[in-house]
Amino acid sequence: MTREFREDIIADVKRDFAARVEARRPYETQWRLNMNFYMGNQYCTALPTGEIADVKRDYYWQEREVFNHISAIVETRQAKLNTVRPSLTVRPFSSDDGDVKTAKNATKILNSACDRLDVDALLTDGTMWSEICGTGFYYIGWDARAGLEISDGVFEGDVCASVVPPFEIYPDNIFAQNVSDCRSIIRARAVDVDELKRVYGKTVQPETSDVIGLSSAAVGGGLVANSALNKLAPTVAEHSAVLIERYVVPSSDKPDGELAVVANGVLLHYGALPYINGVDGRREIPFIKQASLVNAGCFFGASVVERSIPVQRAYNAVKNRKHEFMNRLSMGVMAVEDGSVDIDNLEQEGISPGKILVYRQGATPPRMVDMGSVPTAFDTEEARLLNEFTKISGVSEIMRSSEAVSANMSGVALQLLIEQDDTRLSLSAEYVRIAARDIARHILRLYKQFGSDSRLARIAGQNGQVELVRWSASDISSDDVIFTTDNELLSTPAMRQNMMIELFKMGLLSDAEGKMSETQKHRFLEALGYGGWDSDIDLAQVHVSRAETENLKDAYKINEFDDHELHADAHVKYLLSECPTGKKAERLKAHIKEHRAAIALTAAPEQSTAPAARQSTATA
Structure with a gap:
């Protein structure tokens, strides 16, 4: 590889990455806004430049408490979706006895690998990202330094899996529906330069890496109360560089695809796609997408958080204006003639019980202004907004508060309401099941590619027994993973x-x-x-x-x-x-x-x- 060729690859990757950053900017702005509202920083807004700015108080006495229903909605949805853990099995390639036997062995190998990788925890983390930002991703690859050590510094290798936040994914076409519809995908993230040296064996100079971090936001409460909440804000990563990985699917001129890895002007790796993880032995991009709700004609999915933000803003405004009205009723508003009393003393001490109020002779005595009572429109609007939360999010009061709406509700009616809630979540639950199935397929295909040597796997059998199974890549004749159970939300x-x-x-x-x-x-x-x-x-x-x-x-x-x-x-x-x-x-x-x-x-x-x-x- 000549120097000119390396420089052309680096320039092309950097130019391609900059274009994709601009194309994805509106979606990233929405994700940052979603995360701020989820964490409680709900007095913020998105600027036309894509930045998230805090909204200041109009008056010092203004109530700005946060009544966070969005976090309760997300936590309830995630708790229900975490029960979706499908039982998977490998379907035989044919009805031949040998294929049936190897399919059963492949199912055991798959179960052992899922236990080792803790796929349940991966699905939990991926579901958290999909519920807040609308989309979560999984990376399934091969770690050559994992597994048992065969000789000095040589390991048998094993499958590795991780959750990838949507902030790291840049598709070539923002209107592609799935990962398989993209011609290439870039994954970019800040990585410590020492880690780059360990993995790729090349020295990379540190650079200024803009990342998203947490900081404290004082949003305040009212007249004297203040509250500090976490907010998502840009920060700078120290001693790191932006690692850009561009995955390109196979084409006529590149039958094995392309993988280019660049960091701060250094080409760390260039070659074919490393994994045969597609159908019929094809090489594909090693990412699996999980959406909360699918946006038609868009790569990134939608979240219930972005739908709930307008309702949350209106709910906070109603509650705070209601409390301001109650403050006026309880503390009172006094009308005082100019120069009739000591204003400073009255402002500091108020009218305490037993206080002697001295006013100028001949002046009008101070009086309390009649503020009436709290309008019933506040209660009506508050109840309507709570009902709006239920309609938008699909999470009813039964799921959030774990109690029936009415004490006189029959068991049949309560069961019908629970089934309706589960039906609203069944679409998101199906995306979790599909992601779990695709993860299993990628695992088997990587074992079939790299597991040529004989291996041992601990399998949990029936009745709590544990057996050791010796296997190799030849024992995996099929990677057709199917569900053996229905949607767990529809059949609890x-x-x-x-x-x-x-x-x-x-x-x-x-x-x-x-x-x-x-x-x-x-x-x-x-x-x-x-x-x-x-x-x-x-x-x-x-x-x-x-x-x-x-x-x-x-x-x-x-x-x-x-x-x-x-x-x-x-x-x-x-x-x-x-x-x-x-x-x-x-x-x-x-x-x-x-x-x-x-x-x-x-x-x-x-x-x-x-x-x-x-x-x-x-x-x-």
Whole structure:
């Protein structure tokens, strides 16, 4: 690579980045305004230049308290969306037994990787950004220095994942709907120069890096009260440089795409896109987008915060003007003739109980001005604005205050209101599910690309057992990750438990005699979340666990203490789900016949004693 070529690349990246900064500026202004209102700095406004400026008081006595409903709305929405954690599985490439087996192994590998990366925490952080700014992003890459150390300074590597704020993402087309619709994306952020030296091995001189930080904003309260709140304000990062990474998708002249990394005039890296993370072995941009609400024809999504800002401003104004009116009623407004009293003394001390008010002889005595009462329009407007919060945000009083609107509300009506709230959030919840699925697909594709060496993974199996699985890239034949559960907001655990109880009351879980077997009882309590509720169920779990252990063995032997019904069901389930072949399947079928023979032998004495019992009863 010649010097002229490097300089051309650096100049092109810097010119491209400057153009994208200007194109994205209006969206960044809105994000900063959203974050200020979320943190409580609600006496600010956006200037035409894109800066956020504080709004000053008009009068020293003006009430400027903040009644922050936006933070409560965001926290409630995020609490509901954090329950959305879909169960994912890998769909086999075909119905062949080998593909089915490798798909099950890939599902185990995926679950182990998600536990190690703590994908739940990633989704929580990403949802926070999407709820406040409208969009959050995830970066899924490969860390060559992660994993076990193979030799001196050489590691096996592993997948790495992180949450990327929208402030760091610059698409080439602001009107593209998804990441896949963009031809290139730039990620820019301030990074310490020592970290750049460690990662890229090149020295970069520090530069002035404008970043967004927190500072204190004194917004005040009223006559004498003041309150200090955090606000988002530009600041300067020390000993750092702006790291610009430009990802370009493959094209006819660049079939593997392009990745150029520049920092303060230094080309740190130039080459192809590093990851085969797309469909059918294609190289794609390693970012995953999660929106709160989609803006049609726009790359960045919308947030309920920006919709709630006008209502929040009006609510603060109504509450503060109401309190100012009440201050006038309680403290009073006095009319005094000029020169009749000592104004300074009256202004400092007021009219205290028992005070002797001296005024000039012949003058009009001071009097209190009748201010009337607080107009009812304040209460009406306050209630209307609270209702406006509910309509805009989709978060009702039931969700925010965790109590029913009316004490006389029936359980059916309360359940209908809760379902309506969940329906409003189901769209945002679906975007969380899609992001979790795309994260899983990227993880599997990176393991398929880089996991050529044999690896060990700790897998949490059933009944709390932990197993070690040895695998490599050849064990991942499919990266088609699908959902195995419905939207968690539309089918909550409480709803599923109520349905199970209703099925039990209807007798659909019992046999012809109206009884439940031990196996059915064990599964019923496990579905309700009480799998280890009592000692009998604990014993059933031990039997099932022992039977599952026997499924992995080549020799089977009946124990006299076995619960033959539980063992037979576990063996049949393994036979149908895992589809073993050859001699192992034949031995397992014979073992199941032994359990069923033991069940029949146990039931035979009971049947033989029944006629004798009836005969003795008849004789008596």
